[in-house]
Amino acid sequence: xxxxxxxxxxxxxxxxxxxxxxxxxxxxxxxxxxxxxxxxxxxxxxxxxxxxxxxxxxxxxxxxxxxxxxxxxxxxxxxxxxxxxxxxx
Amino acid sequence: xxxxxxxxxxxxxxxxxxxxxxxxxxxxxxxxxxxxxxxxxxxxxxxxxxxxxxxxxxxxxxxxxxxxxxxxxxxxxxxxxxxxxxxxxxxxxxxxxxxxxxxxxxxxxxxxxxxxxxxxxxxxxxxxxxxxxxxxxxxxxxxxxxxxxxxxxxxxxxxxxxxxxxxxxxxxxxxxxxxxxxxxxxxxxxxxxxxxxxxxxxxxxxxxxxxxxxxxxxxxxxxxxxxxxxxxxxxxxxxxxxxxxxxxxxxxxxxxxxxxxxxxxxxxxxxxxxxxxxxxxxxxxxxxxxxxxxxxxxxxxxxxxxxxxxxxxxxxxxxxxxxxxxxxxxxxxxxxxxxxxxxxxxxxxxxxxxxxxxxxxxxxxxxxxxxxxxxxxxxxxxxxxxxxxxxxxxxxxxx
Numbered sequence: 509x510x511x512x513x514x515x516x517x518x519x520x521x522x523x524x525x526x527x528x529x530x531x532x533x534x535x536x537x538x539x540x541x542x543x544x545x546x547x548x549x550x551x552x553x554x555x556x557x558x559x560x561x562x563x564x565x566x567x568x569x570x571x572x573x574x575x576x577x578x579x580x581x582x583x584x585x586x587x588x589x590x591x592x593x594x595x596x597x
Numbered sequence: 598x599x600x601x602x603x604x605x606x607x608x609x610x611x612x613x614x615x616x617x618x619x620x621x622x623x624x625x626x627x628x629x630x631x632x633x634x635x636x637x638x639x640x641x642x643x644x645x646x647x648x649x650x651x652x653x654x655x656x657x658x659x660x661x662x663x664x665x666x667x668x669x670x671x672x673x674x675x676x677x678x679x680x681x682x683x684x685x686x687x688x689x690x691x692x693x694x695x696x697x698x699x700x701x702x703x704x705x706x707x708x709x710x711x712x713x714x715x716x717x718x719x720x721x722x723x724x725x726x727x728x729x730x731x732x733x734x735x736x737x738x739x740x741x742x743x744x745x746x747x748x749x750x751x752x753x754x755x756x757x758x759x760x761x762x763x764x765x766x767x768x769x770x771x772x773x774x775x776x777x778x779x780x781x782x783x784x785x786x787x788x789x790x791x792x793x794x795x796x797x798x799x800x801x802x803x804x805x806x807x808x809x810x811x812x813x814x815x816x817x818x819x820x821x822x823x824x825x826x827x828x829x830x831x832x833x834x835x836x837x838x839x840x841x842x843x844x845x846x847x848x849x850x851x852x853x854x855x856x857x858x859x860x861x862x863x864x865x866x867x868x869x870x871x872x873x874x875x876x877x878x879x880x881x882x883x884x885x886x887x888x889x890x891x892x893x894x895x896x897x898x899x900x901x902x903x904x905x906x907x908x909x910x911x912x913x914x915x916x917x918x919x920x921x922x923x924x925x926x927x928x929x930x931x932x933x934x935x936x937x938x939x940x941x942x943x944x945x946x947x948x949x950x951x952x953x954x955x956x957x958x959x960x961x962x963x964x965x966x967x968x969x970x971x972x973x974x975x976x977x978x979x980x981x982x983x984x985x986x987x988x989x990x991x992x993x994x995x996x
Contacts, residue, residue, distance in 0.1 A: 549624035576636035581627045
């Protein structure tokens, strides 16, 4: 698989990929809280499914009672009872 | 907390977005730097909170996305002030209350002393009083912390360290008491060995001094058993005395007797569910009782609670609410047998006697007697006989 220029740069300099390539970085606390950085916007928002656009494809979060506690242009804090999290290209 | 406070201060609105482009609306709002939080999915749309500034800029965004925006609620100080803007009396009252709280918090209204277990509280209060720490004192007139510390430590022998924390209108005094070192046995001071209680001597072992009594002798409390005044005989010289620190182990038969009245029933208390509450407001060091609702119960249990009013950055304001809650109870008396009452009485009296005993006392015999004083009460007497050490050192000439 051919590497992108930014990926080669990241590997060469040892810089985290989320800094150079703008790929999402997620912090998951149990099944109750997800903090996601570097998202590109909301695609779908219901109380059972949230789909966010990112540089690595869309991120799909399935669960119950989902809600966004705080959202900004680059990051979002999502609460709820999560069942699954998957990437979709 | 600060975030919430500032959001309330500057005001915010809760809006609901209806239509298929709700997510797009949210994305454009974020790209345009609008402050959005608490986003909840709702039927046919999304509900969110927006700052007032952002709300003023959403009209073109809504038009672009083809969504309908409905404002549900306006919250914050700006809107509250607008709503109650003409109620001058209310504003003046609030201002007056805040000013009073502020002024009140400039004085000490409560002195709380923690950690004093062996020290005399009255001594500590007197020491604090001498440096001006008392209820009603102006905080500006208080000396510095070191001076207060010195006054407390110098006022008592048992305090190792102390500090006065001023928290609003409260002076919290933390006391750390010193550990008293064990008494070092003084073998130099002349003394007698005396009896600590009445008894009959069973065994006597004199280690120093002159024994005055022997085994089988009866003694009363305070009788000298071994004297520290020892005669010295020298030929052709009058009798002289040398004074020594007398020591002895004296085992004696002693008797302890305790009497108490005990009921022939067991009392159980069941709450009826009826409650009364007595409130009183504490302000400027004085207590103002409020009208009492409920109460008038024949039998009740009570519980006291205290709620102190704190203001951020000022601490305790000197205003407190004292609550006494009364729970009515049904008192049920269940009769018990004399044997059960005697068993309870025996345990109770044994406990009382054991508190007065010296260590290593050996029980030899006990006798329990009772008499009925009325239909519901018995008077129980417990007599316990022991063999114990009754020797106590007493300085010469002391009583």
